Structure formats: C-alpha cells, structure tokens
Amino acid sequence: xxxxxxxxxxxxxxxxxxxxxxxxxxxxxxxxxxxxxxxxxxxxxxxxxxxxxxxxxxxxxxxxxxxxxxxxxxxxxxxxxxxxxxxxxxxxxxxxxxxxxxxxxxxxxxxxxxxxxxxxxxxxxxxxxxxxxxxxxxxxxxxxxxxxxxxxxxxxxxxxxxxxxxxxxxxxxxxxxxxxxxxxxxxxxxxxxxxxxxxxxxxxxxxxxxxxxxxxxxxxxxxxxxxxxxxxxxxxxxxxxxxxxxxxxxxxxxxxxxxxxxxxxxxxxxxxxxxxxxxxxxxxxxxxxxxxxxxxxxxxxxxxxxxxxxxxxxxxxxxxxxxxxxxxxxxxxxxxxxxxxxxxxxxxxxxxxxxxxxxxxxxxxxxxxxxxxxxxxx
Numbered sequence: 001x002x003x004x005x006x007x008x009x010x011x012x013x014x015x016x017x018x019x020x021x022x023x024x025x026x027x028x029x030x031x032x033x034x035x036x037x038x039x040x041x042x043x044x045x046x047x048x049x050x051x052x053x054x055x056x057x058x059x060x061x062x063x064x065x066x067x068x069x070x071x072x073x074x075x076x077x078x079x080x081x082x083x084x085x086x087x088x089x090x091x092x093x094x095x096x097x098x099x100x101x102x103x104x105x106x107x108x109x110x111x112x113x114x115x116x117x118x119x120x121x122x123x124x125x126x127x128x129x130x131x132x133x134x135x136x137x138x139x140x141x142x143x144x145x146x147x148x149x150x151x152x153x154x155x156x157x158x159x160x161x162x163x164x165x166x167x168x169x170x171x172x173x174x175x176x177x178x179x180x181x182x183x184x185x186x187x188x189x190x191x192x193x194x195x196x197x198x199x200x201x202x203x204x205x206x207x208x209x210x211x212x213x214x215x216x217x218x219x220x221x222x223x224x225x226x227x228x229x230x231x232x233x234x235x236x237x238x239x240x241x242x243x244x245x246x247x248x249x250x251x252x253x254x255x256x257x258x259x260x261x262x263x264x265x266x267x268x269x270x271x272x273x274x275x276x277x278x279x280x281x282x283x284x285x286x287x288x289x290x291x292x293x294x295x296x297x298x299x300x301x302x303x304x305x306x307x308x309x310x311x312x313x314x315x316x317x318x319x320x321x322x323x324x325x326x327x328x329x330x331x332x333x334x335x336x337x338x339x340x341x342x343x344x345x346x347x348x349x350x351x352x353x354x355x356x357x358x359x360x361x362x363x364x365x366x367x368x369x370x371x372x373x374x375x376x377x378x
C-alpha cells in the first residue's frame with residue numbers, strides 16, 4: 001500500500017510538470033509570389049528570356065557652326081584707311097553690297113602707273129605707224145621699223161599689266177575703262193560682299209589702316225548651318241556618312257532635330273583621339289546660332305544582348321523587376337538590373353539566367369493581383 005501511494009504521487013508530480021505542445025505555426029506567405037487564376041492567366045503572355053540585337057545610343061557633345069561652303073572671309077583689296085563703314089554685325093547683305101570704303105594711296109599710285117602706261121602705249125603706237133610710213137617710202141630700214149613695233153608690243157604689255165593690277169586692287173573692268181577715258185585718278189576703293197548672308201564679324205573701325213591680308217568682315221548664310229561633333233576613337237569604327245542621328249540643344253530644350261551625317265573625317269585627331277563628324281542643320285527661322293552647344297545622339301555598334309519588352313518591367317521602390325514563372329500559373333517578382341532601351345526593349349544586365357520564362361505582357365495586371373493577395377494574407 002505504501003508503495004502504491006508513492007507511485008501515485010510520482011505520477012502526479014510528473015503530470016504537473018509537463019507543458020502543452022504549441023500548435024504548428026502557420027506557413028508565412030511570400031509577398032513577392034502571386035498565383036494567377038484562369039481569367040488573369042489569359043491576360044498575360046509568357047516568353048523565354050532571349051537574345052536580340054541592340055545598339056547603344058551614344059551621346060556626344062557637339063557645337064553649331066556656320067556652313068563654310070556658304071561663308072566668306074572678306075578682306076581689303078588694297079592698303080588704305082577705312083573712311084566709312086556701311087555694314088554692322090547682324091546685318092543681312094546681298095552679294096556685291098558695299099561693306100566699307102577705303103582711301104588708298106596705293107590705288108592712286110597704281111592708277112597713275114596705268115595712265116602712264118596708256119600714254120606710252122599711245123606714243124609707241126604713233127611711232128610705229130610713222131615708222132611704217134617711212135619704211136614704205138624707203139626712208140628707214142626694216143630694222144628701225146621692227147624696233148619701233150617692238151616698243152609698241154612692250155607698251156601694250158605694260159598697259160595690260162597695270163590694268164590687271166588695278167583689277168587685283170578691286171577696280172572692276174568698267175571702272176578701269178572709265179579711268180582710261182577720263183584720266184581722272186580716284187583713290188577711293190570699296191570692300192564688297194562676295195556672298196549673300198549675314199555679317200557675323202566685323203574686325204575694323206572707322207579710321208583704321210588695313211592691308212589685303214587682314215580679314216575685315218565675315219559673312220555667312222545662316223539659313224543653313226553645320227552641327228559638328230567629335231566621336232571618340234573607340235566608337236568611330238562603325239560611323240558612316242548617311243547614318244541617321246539626332247541633335248538636341250540646351251538653347252531649345254525639348255526639341256530634337258533628326259538628320260544624316262554628311263561628313264566623317266578620314267583621319268583621327270592625334271591630340272584628342274576623336275573623329276570629327278558633321279551634319280547639315282536647316283535654319284530658316286534663324287533659331288539656331290553659330291557657337292551654340294549641342295548634343296549629337298548616334299547609334300553605337302550592334303550587339304547581341306538579353307532583352308525584354310518595356311511592358312514587362314515593373315517598377316517597385318525605384319527598382320526594376322520582372323515576373324518569373326515558378327510553377328503552373330505561379331510567378332515571383334524578381335529584382336533585375338536593366339540597361340539601355342532600344343526599339344521598345346530593355347537590356348537585362350543581371351538578375352536572370354538566359355532562358356528564364358518571364359511575363360512579357362500583362363505584368364501590370366499581375367502585379368496588382370500580387371498586391372491584392374498580399375493584403376488578403378495579412
């Protein structure tokens with residue numbers, strides 16, 4: 001009896017010391033996973049992550065310049081002093097318009113030399129004619145006639161040389177003929193526009209002495225400009241004349257001009273290791289101006305890269321994600337690193353293996369369903 005009492009007491013103490021077993025914890029749901037019902041599954045499209053050709057958009061700093069084929073650097077035709085300036089910077093001028101007037105002693109000296117040569121020619125002509133008469137009358141010999149005819153030829157050559165000199169100094173042929181008729185020396189010369197356009201530089205003031213080597217005016221047709229850019233050597237190998245490019249300028253934000261390259265330099269600049277390219281820029285409204293800064297957007301070399309459509313990308317917390325299929329109608333939102341965009345597709349830099357099945361259409365609806373299921377599980 002005593003042993004039975006002790007056994008019952010031991011069993012009672014053992015029962016009092018036992019703790020109840022906790023209930024099994026409920027499995028926590030992955031908030032990045034979503035299950036699609038039949039209706040939602042019909043609204044999404046799945047494809048394997050594949051490889052396609054992309055071309056990186058190369059942004060190169062550029063500048064706007066005047067078209068050198070429509071531009072003229074105009075100098076003084078003679079040494080002299082500026083007595084009148086008719087053109088100012090920004091003024092539109094026509095070809096042949098007078099830009100400035102010069103008083104030149106060099107011009108007057110050349111005119112005097114021309115008049116002297118003209119007198120010598122007239123004198124030699126009369127002498128040769130008289131010699132011909134005397135020779136016909138058998139008064140002088142053939143040697144004397146030839147000498148005077150030779151003097152006439154030399155006088156005519158001298159007259160022609162002085163006339164050419166006057167034309168070099170800016171006198172038109174009509175003015176030279178008028179000088180021969182009037183024999184009146186005029187030391188006034190004019191600087192005239194050789195092309196039609198806008199005066200974009202004037203490097204002289206009234207009273208300044210100029211020489212023919214001095215650039216005085218710069219006239220350019222601003223209705224057509226150039227966009228010039230320097231392409232890094234490592235990116236220049238695939239650049240060709242005729243390639244489509246785009247141009248953006250800080251002065252006109254939001255506006256893009258499309259064009260084709262009209263020039264690719266055949267040499268590399270040894271100092272900058274760049275290749276110069278350019279394209280024509282129509283400017284009928286004069287909105288673009290020389291020396292404006294620009295950005296030239298050029299397509300780089302073709303590359304084979306993993307890509308997905310833009311519609312497949314889900315932005316969450318300022319990061320890019322894709323839905324990856326994990327089972328039958330189940331998907332998981334996977335963070336990825338995306339690169340450039342090309343023709344409506346984004347390059348997948350990292351985060352997925354090649355061949356992974358991803359949602360390429362309907363990702364927006366699937367993400368809304370994921371959020372709804374995550375709220376329902378709370």
